[in-house]
Amino acid sequence: MNLNTTPSRTLDNLLRSRLVAALTAPHGVDRYLDWLAPERVTDEMRSRVLARRMETADCVTLTLAVPRGWRGHSAGQHLTVSVELDGRRQTRCFSIASADNSRNGELEITVKAQPDGQVSRFLVDAARPGTTVVLSDASGAFRLPDIRPAGVLLISGGSGITPVMSMLRSLVNEGYEGEIRLLHYARSSEDLIFADELDELTQQHSNLTVYRAFTSDDAVDGELHGRFKPAHLQDFGPAHNDWPAFACGPQPLIEALQSYWSAQAAGSRLDFEYFQPPRAAAADGQSVLQFVRSQVTADDDGRSLLDQAEAAGLKPAYGCRMGICRSCTCRKTSGRVRNLLTGRISQDGAEDIQPCITAPASDVSVEL
Amino acid sequence: MSTINDLLSPEDVEAFGRDMDAIRQEVLDDLGQRDVDYIRDIIRKQRGLEITGRALLFAGILPPAWLAGTACLSLSKILDNMEIGHNIMHGQYDWTGDPALASENFDWDNTSPASQWKHSHNYLHHTHTNIVGKDRDVGYGILRMSEEQRWNPYYLGNPLYAFLLAALFQWGVAVHDLEVDRIGKPGDMGAKERKRRALEIADKAKGQVTKDYVLFPLLAGPFAPLVLGGNLAANLARNFWSFTIIFCGHFPDGVEQFSEAETQNETRGQWYVRQLLGSANIRGSKLFHILSGNLSHQIEHHLFPDLPAHRYAEIAPKVRAACERYGLPYNTGSLSRQFGTTVKRIFKLALPDREALPAAA
Numbered sequence: 001m002n003l004n005t006t007p008s009r010t011l012d013n014l015l016r017s018r019l020v021a022a023l024t025a026p027h028g029v030d031r032y033l034d035w036l037a038p039e040r041v042t043d044e045m046r047s048r049v050l051a052r053r054m055e056t057a058d059c060v061t062l063t064l065a066v067p068r069g070w071r072g073h074s075a076g077q078h079l080t081v082s083v084e085l086d087g088r089r090q091t092r093c094f095s096i097a098s099a100d101n102s103r104n105g106e107l108e109i110t111v112k113a114q115p116d117g118q119v120s121r122f123l124v125d126a127a128r129p130g131t132t133v134v135l136s137d138a139s140g141a142f143r144l145p146d147i148r149p150a151g152v153l154l155i156s157g158g159s160g161i162t163p164v165m166s167m168l169r170s171l172v173n174e175g176y177e178g179e180i181r182l183l184h185y186a187r188s189s190e191d192l193i194f195a196d197e198l199d200e201l202t203q204q205h206s207n208l209t210v211y212r213a214f215t216s217d218d219a220v221d222g223e224l225h226g227r228f229k230p231a232h233l234q235d236f237g238p239a240h241n242d243w244p245a246f247a248c249g250p251q252p253l254i255e256a257l258q259s260y261w262s263a264q265a266a267g268s269r270l271d272f273e274y275f276q277p278p279r280a281a282a283a284d285g286q287s288v289l290q291f292v293r294s295q296v297t298a299d300d301d302g303r304s305l306l307d308q309a310e311a312a313g314l315k316p317a318y319g320c321r322m323g324i325c326r327s328c329t330c331r332k333t334s335g336r337v338r339n340l341l342t343g344r345i346s347q348d349g350a351e352d353i354q355p356c357i358t359a360p361a362s363d364v365s366v367e368l
Numbered sequence: 369m370s371t372i373n374d375l376l377s378p379e380d381v382e383a384f385g386r387d388m389d390a391i392r393q394e395v396l397d398d399l400g401q402r403d404v405d406y407i408r409d410i411i412r413k414q415r416g417l418e419i420t421g422r423a424l425l426f427a428g429i430l431p432p433a434w435l436a437g438t439a440c441l442s443l444s445k446i447l448d449n450m451e452i453g454h455n456i457m458h459g460q461y462d463w464t465g466d467p468a469l470a471s472e473n474f475d476w477d478n479t480s481p482a483s484q485w486k487h488s489h490n491y492l493h494h495t496h497t498n499i500v501g502k503d504r505d506v507g508y509g510i511l512r513m514s515e516e517q518r519w520n521p522y523y524l525g526n527p528l529y530a531f532l533l534a535a536l537f538q539w540g541v542a543v544h545d546l547e548v549d550r551i552g553k554p555g556d557m558g559a560k561e562r563k564r565r566a567l568e569i570a571d572k573a574k575g576q577v578t579k580d581y582v583l584f585p586l587l588a589g590p591f592a593p594l595v596l597g598g599n600l601a602a603n604l605a606r607n608f609w610s611f612t613i614i615f616c617g618h619f620p621d622g623v624e625q626f627s628e629a630e631t632q633n634e635t636r637g638q639w640y641v642r643q644l645l646g647s648a649n650i651r652g653s654k655l656f657h658i659l660s661g662n663l664s665h666q667i668e669h670h671l672f673p674d675l676p677a678h679r680y681a682e683i684a685p686k687v688r689a690a691c692e693r694y695g696l697p698y699n700t701g702s703l704s705r706q707f708g709t710t711v712k713r714i715f716k717l718a719l720p721d722r723e724a725l726p727a728a729a
Contacts (some may be wrong), residue, residue, distance in 0.1 A: 022583055025575040026475035026482075031468060032419075035412050044467065082465075087404035089465030314470055319491030322636070324673050326459035327491050342393060352462055352470065 015040065045069055047107075049131040055193045059159065060115040062126045062132065063099065065107075067139045071101040073138030074146075075170035076163045076246065076273075080350075081109065082134040083122055090135075091350050092119040095163035095248070096138060098171040110193060111338035112159035118347070140249065142273040144170065149244050153236070155257060156230075157249025159188060161193055163273065164248055172205055179243070180208045181236050185228065185253060188216040211344040213234065247272040292333060299362075304340060306353035311368050316355065316368050321359035330355060335364030371624055378693055387639030387690045388671055391683050395675050403466050403676045410451050410658070421602070422584060427595035432568035439601035440540065443659070446609055449659025454618045455484055455677045462674075469615035470567075473493035481572040483591040484545040484565060494536065494673050498618055498646030499626045505618065508540060512717040514625050519720040526718035530615075542569050609659070612707055613650070617666040619707035620648045621698045643670040644691065647703045649684075649700035656703075657681060667698065 006166045014020060015201050020029050030043045031243035038046065043068035051060045059251040073079070081089040107315040113124040127133075142154070144167050161184055168187070171180055186192045191210075198210050213224035213232060216286050224232050247257050247270060253271050287300035291314055306328055319327030325339055332353045337346045338361040345361045346353070355366070372381060409634045417440045424437030451474030455461075461469035468474075475482040488504060496502035500516040507513040512523040550556045580599040585592035585649055612722075624645040631642065639682055650656075650664040657664050658678075665680035668687055672680075691698040 018584070022575065022578055026477065028571070031411075032415055034468065035415050061426055084404075084464075086400040086465070087402070087464055090399075091465070319487070319496040321637075322495070324494055325486075326674065327487065327492040328457065329462065329472060341389075342396070351465055352472070361668065 001153055002155075006108035008243070010042065016042075019297065025193060040068075045135045045137075046110065047133050047135050049127050049129050049133065051129055052127060055110060056191055058124060059110065059193055060127075061073060061108055061110045062123060063106075063108050064135070066102060067104050070103065070107075070135075071137055073100055074101040074143035075138040075167040076143040076248075076271075077138040077166075078142075078163065080140050081110075081119070081123070083119060083123055083127075090119045090347070092117070095166065095168075097162040099166060100137075100144075101170075101173065109310055110159070110165070112193075119349075128269045135168075141274070142246070142271055144246070145244070147180065148176060151181070151243040153233075153243050153245040154180065154182040155247040155249070155253075156182070156184050157189070157253040160247075161194065162248075164246060165194055167246060168201070170361075171200060171364060172208070172300075173299060180205075182208070182210045183213065183224075183232060183236070184210070185213045185215055188219045189216050189221050189360045206241055209236070218260055226245075228253055228260075229367065230260055233260075245270045248270075248274075250274070251307075253327045264320040285362045287335075288363045289360055290363075291368045292365050300360045302359060305337070305353070305358050305366060308360075309366075314368055321356045323354055326354060328355045330352070330366040332358075333365045335368060336361040337364055371626065371630065371645065372638055375678040376694060379643055382635065382637035384690060384694050384696070385635070385640045387693075388640045388687075391686050391690075392672050395672070395679050395683060396442065399463055399676070403461070403678070404466070404469070405458070406678050407452070407461055407469060407676065409446060414444050414447040415453060416476065417441070418445065421598075422595075424590050425584075425595045426591065428588075428591055428598055434598060435593055438449040438598040438605075441598060442605035442609075445453075445477055445606040446659055449606060449610060450613070450663065451658050451677065452476070452661075454661045454663070455548055457482055458490060459674045462677045475572075476478065477576070478541065479569070479573040479576045480542040480544070481568050484568065485541065488545045490673070490688065494670065496631075497643055497670055498624065499628055499631050501628050504544065504547070508548065509545055510540075513713065514620055515717070515721055516625060516627065517717075519717075520583060524718055528715050530714045534583045534608050534611035537603065537611045538603065539573075542573060545569075578645075612703075613663050614661045615662055615710050616650050616703065616706040617648060617711055618646060620699065620701065620706040621713075622697065623648050640671060641696070644687075644696060644698070647699070648706055649698075649708050650703050651700055652703060653699065654681075669699075 009031075011058070011240055015029050015033070022212075024032055028043070033041045043249045047064045047067040049062050049063055051063040076095075077163055078093050078095045080091050080093050084087050084090075094109045094111060096102065097109065097110040098106045111120050111123045113122045116279055142163060152167070154164045154167060164184075165180065168180060168182060180280065182198075184192075189195065189205070192212065202208055202210050211224055212222040213228075214222040215225075215227055219225065224235065245257075245261070247254060251274055254274055257270060258274065263354070289298045289308060291298070291309060291312060294314050296312050297315065298308060301308060301311075303311075306316060306318055306321065316330070317327050319325035329352050331350060333350050334348065336348055336351055337358045339342065339346070340357045353366070355368070373528070421437045421440030421444055424433045424440060424577050427436035428437060430719065453474065456469055456474045457471050457476070459471040462471055471486065493503055493505045498506065500506055500514045507517060510533065512519065512526055528616065546562055546569070547557060568574040571728075580603065581596055584599060588595040615686075627645070628641060634642070644667055647666040647670040649667050650660065652660070652664055662677035663669060665684055666679035668684055669677065672683075688698050
């Protein structure tokens with residue numbers, strides 16, 4: 001291994017030299033490496049699926065090759081995964097499920113197929129070892145603190161367990177001696193992700209307690225039943241009030257936890273993350289526009305994004321104002337938009353749009 | 369719009385526009401893997417030709433290697449500028465979401481900076497096609513390509529200027545956006561903006577010159593002059609080729625030009641008809657279409673500038689059939705016919721208009 005490292009690094013240094021940059025201008029060396037040595041491209045983080053494992057009927061764990069330039073992640077953070085579907089690059093956000101030593105070569109995401117989710121469906125049904133994906137850096141403020149607390153309370157619902165699982169795995173891996181308590185909500189034992197691993201970890205680590213709450217009416221197993229109620233926490237014993245809590249799940253669960261925590265006025269803090277369902281298209285006139293770069297917010301008035309940006313006092317670039325010249329092209333970071341020429345409604349994810357012929361179809365954030 | 373209304377009733381103009389919208393929508397609905405595979409394949413071939421060409425030129429001491437190297441590099445530059453650069457920078461592949469195919473990121477092997485070219489071409493030329501006074505591609509500010517441009521003795525040099533523009537085409541395109549001919553006239557961008565653009569052009573040109581005329585020759589050591597010569601020849605070949613194709617787009621016989629007055633408050637239908645009347649196609653083989661960046665389907669390109677260009681050949685029969693339905697002309701011909709009549713126009717307009725000559729006839 002070591003013998004290989006040096007020439008490889010020398011080659012990388014050469015490829016990134018000013019000389020090679022000048023010789024490959026204006027395209028840049030990566031646009032040649034695309035064809036000659038795709039694994040050496042550095043302007044985006046390309047990864048491959050190494051292995052897949054079904055967790056439940058509609059949920060898969062994918063092991064991904066750690067890409068060049070990967071800077072690691074903190075337990076709880078997420079990344080974006082881009083895949084090419086019928087020629088179109090689609091990007092979605094997923095929590096990292098593996099422990100926070102990802103720089104050493106372990107990177108896993110666990111994906112549940114969403115009914116209308118093109119990307120999640122592809123990852124669950126079609127991604128195979130060898131499938132190419134493009135990753136982003138890890139990001140997100142939902143993360144374990146670097147200075148580990150005396151004990152932690154982890155709460156999750158459904159596939160919201162993935163970032164929480166990264167926290168749990170990280171703590172267990174590093175030989176954490178504090179108390180770890182996990183309270184997880186799932187519909188039934190068939191929907192329980194990581195079921196076997198949770199059993200194993202509980203047996204191996206005396207400082208870990210896992211409570212499973214099944215919300216389906218006919219569920220007979222599990223330590224607890226039904227949706228979150230404060231009594232579920234009290235079952236855990238007295239200590240939890242001093243510990244930080246980390247919760248990830250669907251909106252109703254997080255809201256219930258938030259109201260409980262604020263009513264308690266407990267000394268501990270609740271860190272939380274929504275596991276966002278796809279947003280529904282809002283009724284006309286109800287949506288809110290966010291112009292991210294200018295930090296301006298406006299109520300949608302139904303006109304094109306270009307008109308509305310100008311009305312909000314922005315001075316975005318534009319040209320033909322009829323959808324042909326693309327002078328105004330900008331990135332939509334979230335929300336659905338309607339093409340004013342065709343009436344088509346877009347997907348929810350990030351993509352480039354033409355503001356002069358695009359109107360909001362939900363709350364929308366654009367990089368203007 | 370007198371020209372257009374002479375040909376069609378206002379209702380038919382809008383009906384024609386709807387037919388064009390339908391053709392466009394059909395392609396949009398069908399965009400997918402095939403289109404991405406196509407452009408990536410062309411890019412891979414271009415990169416292959418470029419690397420092969422530059423490698424052969426290092427062995428340029430052998431005449432066949434020099435000739436083959438120059439030919440490969442010329443083809444590489446032609447593909448890079450025409451089928452790849454021009455079309456990607458139109459946003460034809462923006463829908464793919466691939467940053468390498470995004471109009472926002474792409475720059476071409478040409479001294480014209482992408483951002484300025486996109487402004488003058490995608491916006492000014494494609495929106496205001498053949499409107500004399502607004503479309504700066506009518507004569508590029510140095511040639512007389514329309515009777516509407518008033519003759520003066522400077523234009524006696526029209527054929528010479530055209531030849532120089534052809535030889536130096538990439539430089540002509542690069543300085544196009546400085547609008548030097550507008551200094552001190554209405555619509556002048558002002559010294560500050562002109563300086564900003566000049567610096568941007570200088571920066572891009574420096575990179576191009578360094579690569580082709582300094583670094584690659586120096587890497588060849590004693591064979592530096594051969595590499596320099598090959599690179600110069602390849603740039604020259606690309607310049608003549610792109611000039612020829614591009615001048616066949618809007619100047620052959622039968623192509624209409626328009627005035628600012630007649631295009632005020634234009635409808636979408638009128639815009640489509642103007643694009644049709646203001647453009648001309650060139651007939652040729654599949655390879656010829658690729659090397660022309662499918663600008664040989666100039667009509668389809670001007671009707672649908674942001675549809676992937678390799679689709680133009682597929683929709684051309686539908687466009688043509690619509691033209692026949694509405695009795696609209698569809699200007700197409702061989703390269704020699706289209707370029708021949710363009711050259712004739714360059715010579716003819718070097719002289720004052722006959723009817724304007726006092727009692728000449």
